[in-house]
Amino acid sequence: MEVLGIDFGGSGIKGAPVDTGTGELLAPRHRIPTPRPSRPGAVADVIAEIARHFGWQGPVGVGYPGVVRRGTTLTASNVHKGWIGLDAARLISEKTGCPVSVINDADAAGLAEMTFGAGRDHQKGVVIMITIGTGLGTAIFTDGHLVPNCELGHIEIRGKEAERRASDAARKRKNLTWKQWARRFDEYLREMERLFWPDLFILGGGGSKRADRFLRYLTVETEVVPAHLLNEAGIVGAALACQPDAVPEV
Numbered sequence: 001m002e003v004l005g006i007d008f009g010g011s012g013i014k015g016a017p018v019d020t021g022t023g024e025l026l027a028p029r030h031r032i033p034t035p036r037p038s039r040p041g042a043v044a045d046v047i048a049e050i051a052r053h054f055g056w057q058g059p060v061g062v063g064y065p066g067v068v069r070r071g072t073t074l075t076a077s078n079v080h081k082g083w084i085g086l087d088a089a090r091l092i093s094e095k096t097g098c099p100v101s102v103i104n105d106a107d108a109a110g111l112a113e114m115t116f117g118a119g120r121d122h123q124k125g126v127v128i129m130i131t132i133g134t135g136l137g138t139a140i141f142t143d144g145h146l147v148p149n150c151e152l153g154h155i156e157i158r159g160k161e162a163e164r165r166a167s168d169a170a171r172k173r174k175n176l177t178w179k180q181w182a183r184r185f186d187e188y189l190r191e192m193e194r195l196f197w198p199d200l201f202i203l204g205g206g207g208s209k210r211a212d213r214f215l216r217y218l219t220v221e222t223e224v225v226p227a228h229l230l231n232e233a234g235i236v237g238a239a240l241a242c243q244p245d246a247v248p249e250v
């Protein structure tokens with residue numbers, strides 16, 4: 001199946017046609033900066049522009065940085081509040097003229113890694129995918145099945161939401177060295193380990209591109225691996241969301 005995968009991130013909206021059987025991009029990805037403010041209409045216009053760039057007329061899968069149930073976006077921690085309670089699938093479908101599925105961005109990245117990347121050989125047990133970007137996105141898989149919309153970037157550490165302390169945006173905002181940031185992120189991983197006892201952590205998102213700078217500072221006992229698809233996981237996983245039964249209840 002060929003699907004246009006779209007990754008709606010804090011700084012850029014990226015898309016490419018994806019072969020969902022192989023996980024390969026069928027053309028180089030196209031990126032447009034995220035409109036500021038990131039109002040739904042403006043973002044949907046950008047997605048329509050990306051679809052036009054590829055002359056796209058088939059299904060479109062969109063990764064959204066918040067909770068998504070059956071096409072409706074329910075939270076908006078790092079984007080415009082106009083997304084809360086919006087039938088996003090319908091809006092984007094109207095703008096693109098294509099059938100649209102919407103999925104949480106970390107769930108999308110996790111699906112891609114479990115199918116084609118670092119989680120491929122971990123179809124038994126519990127795997128937690130964490131995307132390190134503007135926020136901390138999380139996805140949990142048990143025996144290869146996704147538990148959608150786990151919002152574990154918002155657990156409290158030292159009285160603050162974890163993503164405010166340990167996201168990539170926090171590292172940049174506070175000008176932290178890799179070692180300083182890794183200590184914070186390690187604290188977060190240890191808490192996740194204590195609560196979920198996973199078999200594997202997969203680290204994705206922009207921050208994971210520099211895994212060589214921080215992996216050595218992590219002290220968790222659980223195996224930790226960087227994502228294999230890096231930048232492309234969000235696009236590939238969003239495309240996978242268009243497959244029947246990819247996500248429970250979507």
Ligand code: BGC
Binds near residue numbers: 137151
């Ligand atoms: C949102 C999550 C999202 C993550 C990464 C968090 O602030 O609550 O839904 O997956 O950011 O974008």
